[in-house]
Amino acid sequence: MIAFLSNINIEPIKGFFEEETYFGGFNQYALELIDEKSRLHSKEITKVILFIDGEEFLRDLICEQLPNENILKEANERIIELLAMIKQYISKKGDVCFLINNIVLPVHSVTFNLKNRAIDFLDIEISMNKKIKEAAKSIHDLLILDWEMIVKSIGFNNLHDDKFWYLGRIKLNNKAFAAIAENYQNLVSAYQGKTKKVLVLDLDNTLWGGVIGEEGPNGIQLSEEGQGKIYREFQAVIKLLKQMGALLCINSKNNENDLETVLSSHPMMILKSDDFLVKKINWNDKAQNMKELAQELNLGLDSFVFIDDNPVERENIQKSLPEVVVPEFPKDISTLKSWFFESVIYKYFGKIYLGEEDLNKTDQYKTKLKRDSFSIGLTMNKFIKSLEIKLKIHHNPTEYIQRIAQLTQKTNQFNFTAKRYSEAQIRKFIEDDKVQVFGLDYEDKFGKEGLIGVAILKINQEKREAEMDTLLLSCRTIGKDVEYVFLGEILKKAQTYNILKIKFEFIETGKNEVAKTFYAQVKGKDEWEDLESLLIKSLEKTKINKIDIL
Amino acid sequence: MERFLSAVSAALGMDVSSLSINLSKNDISEWDSLGHLKLLLGLEEEFGIQFSMEEAGTLSSLQDIFNLIKTRTNHE
Helix, strand or coil: EEEEEECCCCCHHHHHHHCCCCCCCCCHHHHHHHCCCCCHCCCCCCEEEECCCCCHHHHHCCCCCCCCHHHHHHHHHHHHHHHHHHHHHHHHHCCCCEEEECCCCCCCCCCCCCCCCCCHHHHCCCCCCHHHHHHHHHHCCCCEEEEHHHHHHCHHHHHHHHHHHHHCCCCCCCCHHHHHHHHHHHHHHHHCCCCCCCEEEEECCCEECCCCCCCCCCCCCCCHHHHHHHHHHHHHHHHHHHHCCCCCEEEEEEHHHHHHHHHCCCCCCCCCCEEEEEECCCCHHHHHHHHHHHHHHCCCHHHEEEEEECCCHHHHHHHHHCCCEEECCCHHHHHHHHHHHHHHHHHHHCCCCCHHHHHHHHHHHHHHHHHHHCCCCHHHHHHHHHHEEEEEEECCCCHHHHHHHHHHHHCCCCECCCCCCCCCHHHHHHHHEEEEEEEEEEEECCCEEEEEEEEEEEEEEECCCEEEEEEEEEECCCCCCHHHHHCCCCCCCCHHCCCCEEHHHHHHCCCCCHHHHHHHCCCCCCCCHHHHHHHHHHHHHHHHHEECCC | CHHHHHHHHHCCCCCCCHHCCCCCCHHHHCCCCHHHHHHHHHHHHHHHHCHHHHHHHCCCEHHHHHHHHHHHHHHC
C-alpha cells in the first residue's frame, strides 16, 4: 500500500495509481512520521510519497518578507529537520521505500528583475534541494521524486491551478498528478532493479536516415545538417546510455559488407562497431535473431528493448516474443530524441546507482562471449582447468553491502529463493551474529568479474543447525563448477560454527530453472541434511578441476 | 453526451453505467466535496474549458454542467 503525505491536498492523485492508497491527514506528515502508532508505521505500508509544496512549506517566511539570508537559513533548518524525521522513520519502520520530491518555489516574485539582491528563490531552492540530495545519497531507501524536472519540462503554470487551491486546497492539476505518477513508476522500477539491460537497434531509418542497400554508405542521412542531425544526436544519446551500463546490440536486415564501412569508418557515426556487443546483421527473421541474442548473452528476453522504425518488424517481435519491450517509433522523426528519453530511457533504463560495474559492462560481456567460444572443442574438465579460475570468499563484507543487495534484486536464474533484499536488510544480516553473509569473487584468465555470488546462512548454534536463506550466482559464471566450489566453501565455514545439519530453502519462481537443477543434484532425501556428507559431495566435484581459492 | 458521462465517471472513479444525465450532487455518493473538485478538474481537462470560481461553487447537477460545457465548446 502506498501512503501519501503532503502539505497540500493531493487526494485526486488516487485515480492515477492502481495500488491501494492511504492519505495522511492534511499537513499532518511530521506527526505521522514521528508517531509510531500512526498508520504510516503499520506493516501494510510499503511505499511512502511525501509531496512538499515549496510555497506552503515556507509560507510564513516568503510571503511576508523579501528573500534574505535568514529565510535561507530557516529554510535549510526546516528541511534538515524533516529529513531527520524521515531517516528515523525509515530505519524504525524498515522495509519501506520513501519518496520525497525536490522543492520548487513559486515562479512569481516581486524581486523579479533585481540585480542587486544577494538571495532569491532560486538560491533557497538550490540549497534545500542539495540537502535532500545528500540525504538520499546516504539513505538507500530514500528516493527523490524529480518534481523540479517535471516543472522544467512541462512548466509551472501548466501544472498548477489557483482556482482549485482556493476551492479546496488542491494546487496541482491532473497533468501534474499524471506526471508524478509516471515519475513514481519509473523511479520504483529502477529502485527494484526491474529495468532492462539490452537495447537492440535496427539500422536503416533508425540509426540513420535512408536505406544503405539503396543509397550506399555515402548516401545515408547522418550529418551535422538537416535531417541527418536528428540521427546524429540520437546516436549521441544512445552512446551516453551505453556509458550508463546499457548493452547495445544490432538486429538488422542488411548485407554485412555494406555495413562494415559505415560502422567502422563513416565520419558522422557516433556509435562505432566496438560499441555493439553482438551484431545480428543478416536476412533472417528478426525474432529468431532476438532469441539467439538472448541465448548468447544468457539473459532473459524480458531484459531486452527493441527499437525499429518498421511497424511490421515491431509487430513480428511483439507477437512472437511478448516478453521483449517494443516501443512505438515516433511518426514525426524530429521528435526522435525527446521520444527516446520519455518513452524509452525514463521508462526502461532508469538507475538509482551507477557503479564501476556499469561503466565497462559491454567489455565484461565481451569477455564472457570470448570465454564461451573458447569452451567449444574442449572437454569440460580441460576447459575449466584452462580458465585458471580464481575464487575468493568474502565473509560478512561490509564493503560489498550495496553490491550484495543489488545481486539479490537482480539475479533470477541461479537463485534459490529470489528473496529481494535492500541494503539496510543486508547490513542488518551482517551485524546479526545468527546470520552469516558470504560473497563470492570471481576471476579467470579472461578478466575479473568481481562479486558475483551471495549466500546468506541462518545459524542456530544451540541446535547446531543452519538454514540457507539465499544462494545465488550471477549467470555469467554458471556451468564451470563454480557453484560446487562456492557451496563447499560455505559448508566449510558453517563447520566452524559447529553446524551438523543444513536445510536449503528453495522457492520456485518460474525463472530459476538453473538453480533448480543444481538443487536437485545436491539435495538429499531428507529436509535436514548431514553437512559432512554434503560437503564431501561438493568437494568431489572440485577435486577434479583446479579452481584456486584465494 | 457519452463523452461527458464517461469523463464524469472517470473523474469520480465510478462505473459509467450507473450514471445518467438527470442525476445531481445528492444522488451520487462519490460526489462529495473532494469529488466535486475532482469532477471539475477532470472536466476542465477533458473539454479544455475553465469554470469560474462562482460556477464551481454553484454547479450541482450533471445537466447544468453539461449545458455549461455545451455553450463553452459549441459542439456535441
